Amino acid sequence: MKQKEALHVMRKFGTELARINPELVDWVHWQKLRRQGQVCEVDEIVPSPVTHGYRNKCEFTIGINPENNLPTVGFRVASYKEGSIHVGPVDHLCHLPYQMKKIVLEFEKFVRDSELAPYSPVSHEGVWRQLNVRTTRNKDILIVPVIHPQEMSREELDALKKKIVEYFTEGPGQVLGITSIFFKSYGQKEPGDEDESEHLWGEEHIYETILDKRFRVSPEAFLQVNTTGAELLYDKIGELAELDGTSAILDICCGTGTIGISLAERCLKVYGIELVEKAADDARFNAEENGLENIVVFTGKAEENMPVLVQNCTKVNVVGIVDPPRAGLNGNVVFGLRKCDNMKHLVYVSCDPTVASKNFINLGRPQSKQYKGEFFIPLRAIPVDLFPHTPHYELVILFERWEERKWRRIMExxxxxxxxxxxQRIPQRPKAGRDFSQSVQSTNNNKRTLMDNEGALPKKVKDE
Structure with missing residues (x-):
């Protein structure tokens, strides 16, 4: 299913690319004729090495189970928008590790014994909101209970924190082996508000090992939820980037630095940019911890730091790597990538290709006052299954800066x-019909005839 979805995304992208950029009409349809409708190479999906118990991070909602009316730590039965505030248990779910399920059940006992009600998004009453859990290969376990304080006094809050620590370090929860306890308390949040986690007990970070590198991770820092799958993902990113000792990596949305650090030994320099300050601090620490001196990490919005990053990359061969949040890149970041003329290749990692497709299109728009710099074209795409038992996957796309002469020679x-x-890897065109360049030439008086009202190939070209 995910393979078909990736093929659909790339096929639609190719059609849209030809629609918005007249310079690429010939190229897109030349590719599509030879690749069964695809705009570039699309690999077979890379399966996850592990399909059960793979998640290293989960945010569990605390609510009422409608079957027994008891406070429950688990997942929403349906979304709040669909009118549901009920929570169901998670002990039967195959993508959660056994240790995480044990933590959930033990914390559920603590909640039920606390005599504090779960928070209701309808009445805005109640205290317990959620439980965040992170685990690592190194046996680190971090928990973050999240509450709504309501009218609780400072003394009452301190007493609750003390009970949590005692329960999981000296009481029944001690057997779980939790290494870090944080705490978060907030009322009605305003859009854009971020609440810091308060460290209560144990280590202030967890540590993970990826591709023989050691990474420090803060409570809120991003890390791929499937560690073993992430190693395959990073291998594929390195394969597409084709790095050498003269390359510099521009690592946008670098998080704790996992991608850049994993590839740093293959290149001259790594420039990372990360919005979350603690994650950026982790990235700097991780670079030093792994003995890497060719990594520089900037803190702040990527769109605001792009001019500085581009200025640092004027005299080297730059390979861009972007791994943005689900919503994709800010438009100004795309402008900055386009303007970095010596960036000939860009590797885009998307966990929601349908949403990120707007970025793909903007990378391929023709030059204009807004979109300066030569546009990019997709060269190869690799879907990677990091989320077994769900419809989600990662799509890694290698983009290349457009060179008209190069592609004209290839097409000829x-x-x-x-x-x-x-x-040599390009499939041979179908034997029936003329060469595609001849087909394009015959309709060149009006290139718009290559596209029907829905952006698809007209019947004549389809038949060929």
């Missing part, structure tokens, strides 16, 4: 030596 069957390897 006369590639330069450096492009021979790529040329």
């Amino acid at each position: 069957g006369n590639p330069l030596p450096r492009d021979q390897e790529y040329f």
